[in-house]
Amino acid sequence: GQQLNQSPQSMFIQEGEDVSMNCTSSSIFNTWLWYKQDPGEGPVLLIALYKAGELTSNGRLTAQFGITRKDSFLNISASIPSDVGIYFCAGPLSGGYQKVTFGIGTKLQVIP
Amino acid sequence: DAGVIQSPRHEVTEMGQEVTLRCKPISGHDYLFWYRQTMMRGLELLIYFNNNVPIDDSGMPEDRFSAKMPNASFSTLKIQPSEPRDSAVYFCASGGAGETQYFGPGTRLLVL
Numbered sequence: 001g002q003q004l005n006q007s008p009q010s011m012f013i014q015e016g017e018d019v020s021m022n023c024t025s026s027s028i029f030n031t032w033l034w035y036k037q038d039p040g041e042g043p044v045l046l047i048a049l050y051k052a053g054e055l056t057s058n059g060r061l062t063a064q065f066g067i068t069r070k071d072s073f074l075n076i077s078a079s080i081p082s083d084v085g086i087y088f089c090a091g092p093l094s095g096g097y098q099k100v101t102f103g104i105g106t107k108l109q110v111i112p
Numbered sequence: 113d114a115g116v117i118q119s120p121r122h123e124v125t126e127m128g129q130e131v132t133l134r135c136k137p138i139s140g141h142d143y144l145f146w147y148r149q150t151m152m153r154g155l156e157l158l159i160y161f162n163n164n165v166p167i168d169d170s171g172m173p174e175d176r177f178s179a180k181m182p183n184a185s186f187s188t189l190k191i192q193p194s195e196p197r198d199s200a201v202y203f204c205a206s207g208g209a210g211e212t213q214y215f216g217p218g219t220r221l222l223v224l
Contacts, residue, residue: 033211099168100157
């Protein structure tokens with residue numbers, strides 16, 4: 001089946017540092033989604049990508065849709081303490097947008 | 113809008129007891145999803161509905177799990193009988209025709 005592999009699984013960084021994480025799949029995805037889950041809350045959509053090669057920003061966050069359509073990257077610049085949380089990549093499974101599979105997540109800790 | 117509402121937020125029960133989780137989706141959303149989140153398996157889609165009709169329940173782990181959506185503003189996920197391995201965070205999410213899903217805060221279930 002279509003599975004998403006995220007790396008790294010966890011990160012500890014100093015406040016102010018930039019962060020990079022990625023997501024790969026053995027299957028092609030036509031849409032890539034990046035969600036963030038704050039502690040004790042549900043995931044919230046950060047960025048959606050729809051075209052191979054697309055680069056999209058949302059404030060300090062930038063995500064890219066890989067050219068092969070089998071990977072995606074999320075970068076966070078100048079990290080701050082509220083960036084703490086779990087970041088998930090996700091993509092719709094075959095059959096429609098609504099059924100989405102999630103990666104295992106990258107847990108980010110920011111040291112003030 | 114209040115967002116997706118889930119109740120209870122926390123549930124502690126004993127093995128063998130029936131557990132009912134409740135969800136009120138965002139008004140106007142046609143899709144409703146139930147997910148389970150564990151450390152080992154991440155976020156797993158259990159079942160989703162479109163216009164109150166179950167579309168895909170292939171993620172429901174076994175017959176002990178059942179879900180209903182009697183109307184557009186209410187859904188339940190029931191576990192009977194519950195087992196310790198059912199301990200997890202259960203999320204309800206709702207969405208429209210696109211790929212964005214809006215998650216509730218989750219129900220943290222502990223089965224002793």
